Amino acid sequence: MPSSPRTEPPPSGAQPKSFKRGDVIYSQGAPATNLYLLQSGIVSLSMARSGENLELMQVAASQVFGNEGLQGKFVRIASAVANNDVTLIEIELAMAKSWLESTPLIKTISRSLIEKQRGLAQDIFGIQMESDPTPCPPERITKLFAVLYHTASYTGTKKPAGMSVVWPSFKKYAQRTFLESPVRLEQAVLILVKLGYATLEYIPCETDPDAPDELGFVHFRDLEIIRSFFEFFREYMKSPGNFQDPSKIAPLHQSMLVEIERWNTSGKVA
Amino acid sequence: MKITTRTLKTGQMLLKPGTRIENLYILQSGCVSICLTKNSRLIEVAKLFSPFSIGDEAAFGPLSWTSTALALRDSSVIEIPVALVREQLDKAPLMHRMLIKALSDTCKASFAELKAQRSNRETLPCPPEFTSKIFGVIFHTARILGTAGDRGTSVSWEAFRDYAHEVFDEPLHRLEDGIGVLLKMGYASLHQETLTIYEMKQIEAFFEYYSNSYFRSSNKDFLKTDPKSTKVTEEFIKVSNNYPTDRGGFAHLPFKATMDAMKAALGQSFESDQLFRLEQKGLLMKRVANAEGGTLSFYKPDFEQMILNWKVLKEIETWNENGFVNSEGSAGAVTLAIHPSAASQPAEVDYAAERQRFSALLTNWKPAASEGKVPQIRTETRKPEELWCPVCMSVIQKSWKSCEVCGNPIA
Numbered sequence: 252m253p254s255s256p257r258t259e260p261p262p263s264g265a266q267p268k269s270f271k272r273g274d275v276i277y278s279q280g281a282p283a284t285n286l287y288l289l290q291s292g293i294v295s296l297s298m299a300r301s302g303e304n305l306e307l308m309q310v311a312a313s314q315v316f317g318n319e320g321l322q323g324k325f326v327r328i329a330s331a332v333a334n335n336d337v338t339l340i341e342i343e344l345a346m347a348k349s350w351l352e353s354t355p356l357i358k359t360i361s362r363s364l365i366e367k368q369r370g371l372a373q374d375i376f377g378i379q380m381e382s383d384p385t386p387c388p389p390e391r392i393t394k395l396f397a398v399l400y401h402t403a404s405y406t407g408t409k410k411p412a413g414m415s416v417v418w419p420s421f422k423k424y425a426q427r428t429f430l431e432s433p434v435r436l437e438q439a440v441l442i443l444v445k446l447g448y449a450t451l452e453y454i455p456c457e458t459d460p461d462a463p464d465e466l467g468f469v470h471f472r473d474l475e476i477i478r479s480f481f482e483f484f485r486e487y488m489k490s491p492g493n494f495q496d497p498s499k500i501a502p503l504h505q506s507m508l509v510e511i512e513r514w515n516t517s518g519k520v521a
Numbered sequence: 522m523k524i525t526t527r528t529l530k531t532g533q534m535l536l537k538p539g540t541r542i543e544n545l546y547i548l549q550s551g552c553v554s555i556c557l558t559k560n561s562r563l564i565e566v567a568k569l570f571s572p573f574s575i576g577d578e579a580a581f582g583p584l585s586w587t588s589t590a591l592a593l594r595d596s597s598v599i600e601i602p603v604a605l606v607r608e609q610l611d612k613a614p615l616m617h618r619m620l621i622k623a624l625s626d627t628c629k630a631s632f633a634e635l636k637a638q639r640s641n642r643e644t645l646p647c648p649p650e651f652t653s654k655i656f657g658v659i660f661h662t663a664r665i666l667g668t669a670g671d672r673g674t675s676v677s678w679e680a681f682r683d684y685a686h687e688v689f690d691e692p693l694h695r696l697e698d699g700i701g702v703l704l705k706m707g708y709a710s711l712h713q714e715t716l717t718i719y720e721m722k723q724i725e726a727f728f729e730y731y732s733n734s735y736f737r738s739s740n741k742d743f744l745k746t747d748p749k750s751t752k753v754t755e756e757f758i759k760v761s762n763n764y765p766t767d768r769g770g771f772a773h774l775p776f777k778a779t780m781d782a783m784k785a786a787l788g789q790s791f792e793s794d795q796l797f798r799l800e801q802k803g804l805l806m807k808r809v810a811n812a813e814g815g816t817l818s819f820y821k822p823d824f825e826q827m828i829l830n831w832k833v834l835k836e837i838e839t840w841n842e843n844g845f846v847n848s849e850g851s852a853g854a855v856t857l858a859i860h861p862s863a864a865s866q867p868a869e870v871d872y873a874a875e876r877q878r879f880s881a882l883l884t885n886w887k888p889a890a891s892e893g894k895v896p897q898i899r900t901e902t903r904k905p906e907e908l909w910c911p912v913c914m915s916v917i918q919k920s921w922k923s924c925e926v927c928g929n930p931i932a
Contacts, residue, residue, distance in 0.1 A: 265616060288623050314630055315623040342620070350617040356601070356609050357621065363547045363574035364624040371567060371631035378638050394690045401661055427732035428657035429689060430650075485687050 264346030270333040276317075279330045283319040285341050292337030296329040300385045300515075307376050309334065320344040321351070321365045325492060385515050387435060392511065393488060395439050396481035398431040400474055407471070414471045421469065440469055441520040442510045448472050480507050522602040529553075529592035531847050532918055535575070536590040542579040544600040547572055551596025552694060554844060555632070556589045557640060563589060563844060565644060566636045568694055577625045580606040593694070593845040645841045646698060649744065652837060653732035655699040658689045660724045663716070673709075673719035681716055701846035702836045723829055730830050734803065743802065746835045750802055751828070753795050756786045758824055770822050776808060776815035803827070843918065 267290075270276055276287065279299055287294075291312050297304040307329055310316040319327060321344070351361035380388065387395065402425045407414040425431045443449040454467030471477070483504050487494050494500055500508070514520050526549070529535060535546065535553060548571045555575070556563040566588065569575065578584045580603055610618050647655065662685040667676035685691045700716065703709040708720040718724065734744055760782045761772045776793075784791045796806070796817075804827055806819035840846050910917050910924040910931070923930045 288620060308631070308634065310627070311630065313623055314627040315620065316627070318624075347620060350614075350620055353613060353617060354609060356606070357613065357617070359547060359572075359599075360545070360574065360577065360580075360601075360606065361621060361624065363572045364577060364621070364628055367569065367573040368624060368628050368631060370570065370573060371628060371635060374567060375631060375634055375638070378635075390690075393688055397688045401665065405661070405664075427653060427736055428661075428728065430654045481688070489687070 264343040266341045268339055268341050270337045270339075272333055272335050274333045274337075276331040276333060276337075276339075277327055279327050281327045283317065283324055283327055284344055286315060286318040286320060286344065286347055287331070288315050288340040288342060289313070290338045290340065292339075293334040294337060294339075295332050295334050297332065298329045300383055300388065303384075304330070305379065305383055307379050308372065318347075318365065318368070321347065322369050386438065386518060387511055387515055389488065391435070393481050393485045394429070395431060395435055396477050396484070398425050398429045399436060399439055400477040400481060402429070403469075403471055403474055403477075410470070412470060412472065414474050416469050416471070418466045418469050438514055438520045442507065442514065443471070443477070445510060445520065446506055448476050476503060480504055522605045524602075524605070525600045527598050527600055529596045529598065531592055531595055531845055532843065533592045534589060535592060535598070536586055536588070538587050538589060540586045542576045542584045542586050542603065544602055545577050545580060545606055546575040546590075546598045546600055548575070549597045549599055551592060551594040553596060553598075554591045554593050556591060556844070557587070557636060558589065559640060563591070564640060565646075565844065566639050567632060568593070576603070578629055579603045580610060581622050581625060591844065594697075646844055647695065647837050647840050649735060651695070653728045653735060655691065655695055656724055656728035656833075657732070658685050658691045658696070659699055659703070659718075660721060660728060662689065663718045663721065667718070669721075673717045674721055675715050675717045678711060678714045678716045698840060698846045702833065702840060705846060706832065706836060726826055727830050727833050730826070731834075740801075744834065746831050746838060747802070749795070750799060751831050752787065753783075753791075754799060754804065754824060754828055754831075756783055757796065758821070758828070759786070761819075761821060761824075766821050770820055771818055772821045774817045775813060776817050777813070779817055839921075843921070847918065 270292075276294065289310055289312050294310045294316060295306055296308050296310065296316065297306045299305075310331075317327070317331060319325075351365075352358040380390070402421060403414050403416050406421055406424055407416040422433045422436060425436055426433050440449060440451075444451055449472060450470045451466055452468040452470065453464035456462040456465050479501075480503070483501070497505070510520065529551065536542075538558070548569055550571050553569045553575065554565050555567045555569060556565050558564075575590055575598075576584065576586070610621065613621075662681055663674050663676055666680055666684055667674035682693065682696060685696050686693050700709060700711070703718065703724070704711060708723060709716060709718045711717075731744065738744075757779075760779055761774055763782075764772055764774050766772045780791075780793055783796070799806075804819070804824055806817055809816045809818065836846075908917050908919060909915065910929055912924065912929040915924060917924055917931060921931055
C-alpha cells in the first residue's frame with residue numbers, strides 16, 4: 252500500500268507548508284517559480300481590478316494551482332489567498348517539469364492536462380470578467396480603439412484637418428457592427444479630446460430648440476495615432492514582458508495609458 | 522494493449538452518456554464539444570482543442586461518463602487504453618502520481634464549474650445578438666488586411682484569424698464556423714492557407730440588414746426564415762423578370778397578370794394576401810389602382826437581396842440546430858477545410874466554378890415530380906451508418922429537422 256505523503260518525507264524540491272486564513276500565498280505579477288498541490292483547505296485566486304479584487308475561482312483539496320510556469324508564463328496572472336487554514340506542498344517548477352516528463356506517455360498526458368486546465372480556466376475567467384465593473388479593463392482596450400479607428404476610417408469624411416464623423420451614426424455603426432459600448436466609445440473619444448487628438452462639435456437639438464446642444468460631429472486630427480495605439484496595445488497584451496522597460500513605450504502611448512487608468516479609477520474621463 | 526489513432530468526421534459522436542470509458546483520448550487536431558442534454562437539446566459546456574484530453578479521470582478510478590462528446594470539425598484523436606495509463610502511473614513514484622492526479626482533479630473541478638455556469642444559460646453557437654458582429658468582423662478584417670482582385674478579396678488565413686480574434690475579440694471557433702457558412706455557400710474559398718472572399722458586398726449587405734433588423738424590430742420572428750415566404754418571393758421575382766425595371770430599379774407589374782402567373786407557379790390556392798404579407802418580412806410594395814386592374818410597384822434589388830439574406834439566415838439556423846457547420850452532403854459545396862492537411866488538399870480546384878454550381882443548384886433545385894419528371898434514383902449502395910432523405914436521397918444527419926438539399930422535413 253503506498254504510504255501517505257504525510258508520513259513520508261517529501262522529495263527535495265517539494266516543501267510542505269501551512270497558511271492561515273487571509274495569508275497571501277503569492278501575489279499577482281510575482282515570478283512563477285513554483286506550483287502548489289493543495290492538501291487541505293480552500294484557496295481563492297483573484298485578480299486586481301482598479302483597486303478591487305475580482306475572484307476568478309476557488310481551489311479545493313487534491314487540486315493544483317499556481318501552474319503558470321508549466322504553461323510557459325513567467326509571472327502570476329492572479330493572487331492566491333488562503334480562505335481558511337490551508338496545508339499544501341510547494342513544488343519547484345523544474346522539479347515538477349521533470350516529474351511530468353518522466354516517460355513519453357506521462358509527458359503526453361501531462362501536457363494535455365496542463366493545456367486543458369489552461370483552456371477551462373480561461374473560459375471560467377471569461378465568465379467572471381463579464382461581471383467586472385471596471386469601465387475599460389485591459390482586455391477591452393485593443394478592441395475599443397480599433398473599433399474607433401476602423402469605424403471612423405470607413406464611415407468618416409476626409410477633411411483637410413483630418414477625418415470627421417457624424418457622431419450619432421458613427422456610434423450606431425460601431426455598436427451594431429462591432430457590439431462596442433457607446434458609453435465606452437464616448438469616453439475614449441473624450442480621452443483623445445483631452446490629449447488634443449480630436450475636437451468635438453456640438454449642434455442644436457433638432458427636436459427641441461430649447462434643449463442643450465448635442466454632440467453632432469467628432470473631428471479626428473490624425474487617425475494614425477489611434478491605429479498606432481491599438482496596435483501597440485495588441486502587442487502588449489501578447490507579450491507584456493517586452494514592455495517592462497517604460498522607455499520601450501512611446502510617450503504618446505504612455506499618456507493614453509495614464510488617461511485610461513484615471514478613467515478606470517474615477518469611473519469617467521474628467 | 523496499444524495506442525491507436527482515430528479520425529472523427531464533423532458531427533460524429535465520440536462518447537455518449539453512459540459510455541464505459543476504456544480509453545483516454547487526446548485530441549491531435551480539430552475540435553470536440555462536450556455537451557450536456559437539457560430538455561432534449563445539447564448544451565455545450567466546453568470546447569476542446571488539441572492537445573486536450575478526454576476521459577483522463579478514468580485513469581485514477583471508476584468514471585461515470587454523463588456528457589456527450591461531439592466532433593465539431595473533422596478531428597483526429599489518440600486512443601490510449603486506460604489500463605496502459607494505470608500501468609505506467611503505478612510504476613511512477615508517489616509524488617509524480619499525486620501531481621498528475623491533482624492536475625486531472627483540477628480539470629474535473631473546472632469542468633464542473635463551467636457546467637454549473639453554462640447549464641443555466643442556453644448558448645447557441647451563433648446567438649442572435651452576435652450574428653451581425655461575426656459577419657461584420659469577417660467583412661472588415663478582409664477589407665483591412667486583404668488584397669482586392671478580379672476573383673475576390675484574398676488574405677492569409679492565419680493573419681485574418683489572428684486579427685479578427687486579437688483586435689475585434691471574435692472567438693476563434695465562432696469565426697471559423699462563420700467562415701464555414703460562407704465556404705458552404707460559395708461566398709468564399711480557402712486554398713493553401715489563403716482565404717478568398719468573393720462576395721464582399723453581399724456579406725456587407727447581410728450584416729447591415731441583420732443588425733438594422735435585430736436592433737430595430739421587436740418582432741422575434743422577423744429574422745426567422747420561412748419557406749413559404751421564400752418561395753413566394755422567388756416566384757414573384759421570376760414573374761417580374763418579364764417586365765422592365767425603370768431607371769430607379771423599380772419594377773411595375775400589372776396586378777391581374779401577376780396574380781395569374783403566381784397561381785400558375787404556386788397553385789390555384791395562392792392568394793394575393795400571401796404577397797402583401799411579405800411586408801411583415803420587410804419587403805414593401807405598392808398597389809396603385811387603375812382601369813386595367815391595378816399595378817404593383819416595388820424596388821426589385823431589395824427583393825433580390827432579401828432572397829440572398831434568407832439563404833444565409835437559413836444556414837445560420839442550421840448551424841444553431843446542429844451545433845456546427847457541416848458542408849458534407851451539400852452537392853457542389855467547397856469542402857470545409859480550415860486546417861487542410863497536405864493529403865486532403867486537392868491539387869487544383871476551380872472555386873469560382875464550384876461556387877457558381879452550388880449557387881445554381883440551391884436556387885434552381887426542384888423535386889423531379891413537381892416538374893412531371895421521374896426522380897433520378899441513386900444506384901450505389903448505402904453505407905451502413907448513412908441516413909438518406911426519403912425525397913431526394915441526399916445524405917442527411919440524424920440530428921437534422923429537415924433535409925438541407927430539398928428542405929423535406931425529417932420525422
